[in-house]
Amino acid sequence: MDFQYSSKVQALQARLLAFMDEHIYPNEKTFFGEITANRQAGDAWKPTRIVEQLKAKAREAGLWNLFLPESDQGAGLTNLEYAPLCEIMGRALWSAEVFNCSAPDTGNMEVLARYGTPAQQAQWLTPLLNGEIRSCFAMTEPAVASSDATNIEASIVREGDEYVINGRKWWSSGANDPRCKVFIFMGKSDPQNENRHKQQSMIIVPRDTPGVTVLRALPVFGYDDAPHGHGEVLFENVRVPAANMLLGEGRGxxxxxxxxxxxxxxxxxxxxxxxxxxxxxxxxxxxxxxxxxxxxxxxxxxxxxxxxxxxxxxxxxxxxxxxxxxxxxxxxxxxxxxxxxxxxxxxxxxxxxxxxxxxxxxxxxxxxxxxxxxxxxxxxxxxxxxxxxxxxxxxxxxxxxxxxxxxx
CATH class of the missing domain: 1.20.140.10 (Butyryl-CoA Dehydrogenase, subunit A, domain 3)
Incomplete structure (x- = not known):
């Protein structure tokens, strides 16, 4: 095993460390201070100005979408090359977003990049890669042990040129964020399939679709993780175009x-x-x-x-x-x-x-x-x-x- 980093990675490490020293660590109090002020003003979910300002600086510095391999919109790094950079970002709990490398957006962008149609990518992947919007991944459910993903009960039913979605999700990271414009939703489209791993599908649900209701923000050990956070979300007779299906039914x-x-x-x-x-x-x-x-x-x-x-x-x-x-x-x-x-x-x-x-x-x-x-x-x-x-x-x-x- 050779874990020696290439000159490209070493250069990125140096630039990222310098950015952390110049912009992230000195602004930690500013970041948490903004959240406290927003909370006291009655809106903990208002995005912080400092993160939006630093996003622009990170993009100018070429420290943007570092996570995305094999892409002309990312750094094109392997997992091994990205590892030391991701470790550096992890030193401050909030800094990954500055570089457009934070969950659940990274996972959702990879899903769209790998499995999305050109139309889905144009509508959702491009603004996510540009840091213009944020997203949510809706899989876990309060009514079942979701550690076994085959337990999921939420339904995705085809009706003509639409799918009708019903279910209750929780620990849906980013659901409370006003910048969240799209959910990737996992549910059962074929619950009677003999193969338990082909019962599920994933589908794109725009945040503003009628029937999508964020019921509450879920604290973690008392922390609300604002302005991103985690939500419990109700989907009631949510209708989306059939074209929103990812990869195909049963591929969830x-x-x-x-x-x-x-x-x-x-x-x-x-x-x-x-x-x-x-x-x-x-x-x-x-x-x-x-x-x-x-x-x-x-x-x-x-x-x-x-x-x-x-x-x-x-x-x-x-x-x-x-x-x-x-x-x-x-x-x-x-x-x-x-x-x-x-x-x-x-x-x-x-x-x-x-x-x-x-x-x-x-x-x-x-x-x-x-x-x-x-x-x-x-x-x-x-x-x-x-x-x-x-x-x-x-x-x-x-x-x-x-x-x-x-x-x-």
């Missing part, structure tokens, strides 16, 4: 697997950046505080945690780079085990490292003054998003056992 599960592979690895890349910054915060804080006659950093337990954090982060990074390389060389399907492994390893690693950082900050760690509490909330959520740990562990275990089962 196939699209979901294609979408979630890159999405999962992007989450893991960003988590490594978040864990790195949390380790930095832990080191700086423990060096600045004195307890029982010596700095907290000199206490044995703190040194042990710092050492273990370093080990855990580097282990996770190598696992992610290995998965990225396999996705590039043998494809997402062949790399399924490696993707599942990092989806378990990275969030658990980040939760542990951030927890140690919280402990090093003392009471301040559970406040919003230092950012580690919010970082923990985000990392803990990713042990559920894109499939819970238990599902990925089951998949890994079955793949491992398969080596020892008699061939048939």
């Amino acid at each position: 599960f196939e699209i979901a697997q294609g979408r979630l592979g890159p999405g999962r690895i992007h989450h893991c890349m960003r988590l490594i950046g978040l864990a790195e910054r949390s380790l930095e915060d832990m080191c700086k804080r423990s060096l600045s505080r004195v307890a029982f006659g010596k700095r907290v950093a000199e206490q044995g337990v703190t040194l042990e945690r710092i050492a273990n954090a370093r080990i855990l982060i580097d282990q996770a990074r190598f696992l992610v780079l290995n998965a990225a390389q396999m996705m590039d060389t043998v494809g997402n399907k062949a790399a399924a085990k490696e993707i599942a492994m990092i989806k378990v390893a990275a969030p658990n690693m980040a939760c542990q490292v951030i927890d140690w950082a919280i402990q090093a900050h003392g009471g301040g760690g559970v406040s919003d003054d230092f950012g580690v509490a919010y970082a923990y909330a985000q990392a803990r959520t990713l042990r559920l998003a894109d499939g819970p740990d238990e599902v990925h562990r089951n998949q890994i275990g079955k793949m491992e056992l398969k080596k020892y089962l008699p061939s048939r």
